[in-house]
Amino acid sequence: MTRIVIMGGGPAGYESALVAAQHGADVTVIDQNALGGGCVLYDCVPSKTLIATSGARAGLHGMGELGVSLDLDNVTVDNHVVHGRVKGLALAQSADIKARVQREGVRVLTGTARLCDAEPGLAVHEVEVTVDGGETERLTADFVLIATGATPRVLPGAVPDGERILDWRQLYDLDEMPEHLIVVGSGVTGAEFASAYTEMGVRVTVVSSRDRIMPHEDADAAAVIEEVFSQRGATLAKHARAEKVERAGDGVVVHLSDGRTIEGSHALMTVGSVPNTTGIGLETVGIETDSRGFVPVDRVSRTGASGIYAAGDCTGLLMLASVASMQGRIAMWHALGEGVSPIKLKTVAANVFTHPELATVGISQQAIDAGEVPARTIMLPLATNPRAKMEGLRHGFVKLFCRPATGVVIGGVVVAPMASEQILPIALAVQNQLTAHDLALTFAVYPSLSGSLTEAGRQLMRHDDLD
Numbered sequence: 001m002t003r004i005v006i007m008g009g010g011p012a013g014y015e016s017a018l019v020a021a022q023h024g025a026d027v028t029v030i031d032q033n034a035l036g037g038g039c040v041l042y043d044c045v046p047s048k049t050l051i052a053t054s055g056a057r058a059g060l061h062g063m064g065e066l067g068v069s070l071d072l073d074n075v076t077v078d079n080h081v082v083h084g085r086v087k088g089l090a091l092a093q094s095a096d097i098k099a100r101v102q103r104e105g106v107r108v109l110t111g112t113a114r115l116c117d118a119e120p121g122l123a124v125h126e127v128e129v130t131v132d133g134g135e136t137e138r139l140t141a142d143f144v145l146i147a148t149g150a151t152p153r154v155l156p157g158a159v160p161d162g163e164r165i166l167d168w169r170q171l172y173d174l175d176e177m178p179e180h181l182i183v184v185g186s187g188v189t190g191a192e193f194a195s196a197y198t199e200m201g202v203r204v205t206v207v208s209s210r211d212r213i214m215p216h217e218d219a220d221a222a223a224v225i226e227e228v229f230s231q232r233g234a235t236l237a238k239h240a241r242a243e244k245v246e247r248a249g250d251g252v253v254v255h256l257s258d259g260r261t262i263e264g265s266h267a268l269m270t271v272g273s274v275p276n277t278t279g280i281g282l283e284t285v286g287i288e289t290d291s292r293g294f295v296p297v298d299r300v301s302r303t304g305a306s307g308i309y310a311a312g313d314c315t316g317l318l319m320l321a322s323v324a325s326m327q328g329r330i331a332m333w334h335a336l337g338e339g340v341s342p343i344k345l346k347t348v349a350a351n352v353f354t355h356p357e358l359a360t361v362g363i364s365q366q367a368i369d370a371g372e373v374p375a376r377t378i379m380l381p382l383a384t385n386p387r388a389k390m391e392g393l394r395h396g397f398v399k400l401f402c403r404p405a406t407g408v409v410i411g412g413v414v415v416a417p418m419a420s421e422q423i424l425p426i427a428l429a430v431q432n433q434l435t436a437h438d439l440a441l442t443f444a445v446y447p448s449l450s451g452s453l454t455e456a457g458r459q460l461m462r463h464d465d466l467d
């Protein structure tokens, strides 16, 4: 029986454990915490649960226009209920995952795993597991998957104290809602929390080192989200790099590198993540990390060491739960001799859970504008959609990109409430090389927001050289 040891029980680890067990391998998964990993316990699942609350309150904007009167200032959020729900859901999901993998025959160990081969280049590998009490167990493996994930990056001058200076994992222990939350870092994590707290009625200031939020996302989409931020009263400090954050009285002061200061009640540090790749014995198998500490892998998740695979955030490929899981599954299929296609990042659908949401798939507008990919593009503002008008929705759009000659859909962007649910037709088109013509001829419900997708197809088709 092929022996597989998986270091880390997040989406990369537990999804690969399921695949390996289903293919008859002898599988052990080790996590120093609980199964589900950072994703389920601290990052993705808790933040999306919090965002469910902020979304409920955000949905109340514009009620007056629909004839429903309410006083939004008096619609408050109960911190304790929200945090209880967040933690409860995370623990329940973790328990479900553990039960599921155990049902498939996977052995689950709680402890810290470390590779400990006698020298690099061996055909069989050793992993040492240290449990809480300090005892150790040695496991022998034909294949090892490194799936140790990542943890919040700490700025030396702004070390989280869990009270006023926080990383996102500490938010759910706050007794009170922050009065004025300063979100330091405006990547996807910063944008999601800034949006969530703003919509829950908290005063928010976002510190962005660039001239916009979410510099890696579609610029038009980021502009819409920024507009909503400012309409809701959030403030964006641009070209603002935080140098240090200090406690001051009942609050904090964020010192920017240009000398400016911002005062608030709490600072939330969202300045990225670092891979959990130190102290895990990579040197014993001859793996060197890249300059940022990530484990280099190829498109079937192989590291440079024979028999050792890596998947998820520790590889830095695309830090998404969906990608982590797929990398892990691919690693197992490959190790166990199943037919496998290398991962295709261009077909990954992703979503930023702001209000409104921002979903993307395929080639980006940035790549098209830079001339890297020839494409025809269309952008339809939500305001032109009949359903959006009926619902009173104004902020958002649909973008569709296709190849100039063939009309094959190569990407798209949706900014709308629940954009995460609307990106799938574009993702399907990208994955299966459907054309604008195919979309145009598809029936959408009338009236529906997805009607904008088929309309975008029709508008692109009008220019289709082949029609």
Ligand SMILES: Cc1cc2nc3c(=O)[nH]c(=O)nc-3n(C[C@H](O)[C@H](O)[C@H](O)COP(=O)(O)OP(=O)(O)OC[C@H]3O[C@@H](n4cnc5c(N)ncnc54)[C@H](O)[C@@H]3O)c2cc1C
Pocket: 007, 008, 009, 010, 011, 012, 013, 030, 031, 032, 033, 034, 036, 037, 038, 039, 040, 042, 043, 044, 045, 047, 048, 111, 112, 113, 114, 147, 148, 149, 150, 168, 189, 273, 276, 280, 311, 312, 313, 314, 318, 319, 320, 321, 322, 323, 324, 353
């Ligand atoms: C705030 C936030 C929100 C996010 N929201 C989304 C989202 O909405 N959608 C999405 O797709 N992605 C989201 N992500 C990204 C997603 O959480 C990660 O991509 C995903 O967790 C990666 O999974 P992983 O298995 O690689 O690592 P993790 O989930 O981090 O799991 C790694 C596990 O390995 C364990 N471990 C580490 N070292 C060892 C060791 N030596 N021995 C034993 N165990 C070890 C850790 O304790 C951890 O449990 C979000 C990230 C953040 C920060």
Ligand SMILES: NC(=O)c1ccc[n+]([C@@H]2O[C@H](COP(=O)([O-])OP(=O)(O)OC[C@H]3O[C@@H](n4cnc5c(N)ncnc54)[C@H](O)[C@@H]3O)[C@@H](O)[C@H]2O)c1
Pocket: 155, 184, 185, 186, 187, 188, 189, 190, 192, 207, 208, 209, 215, 240, 241, 242, 243, 270, 271, 272, 273, 318, 319, 320, 350, 351, 352, 353
């Ligand atoms: N919905 C989702 O799928 C979701 C949600 C959250 C995170 N993620 C994933 O996690 C990954 C990491 O995202 P992230 O936003 O946590 O990190 P990030 O590295 O993308 O963004 C961090 C931001 O902080 C800024 N920054 C760094 N130091 C700073 C300083 N001193 N002052 C001011 N700004 C500073 C950086 O310029 C950067 O823009 C992404 O790849 C994302 O895909 C996904």
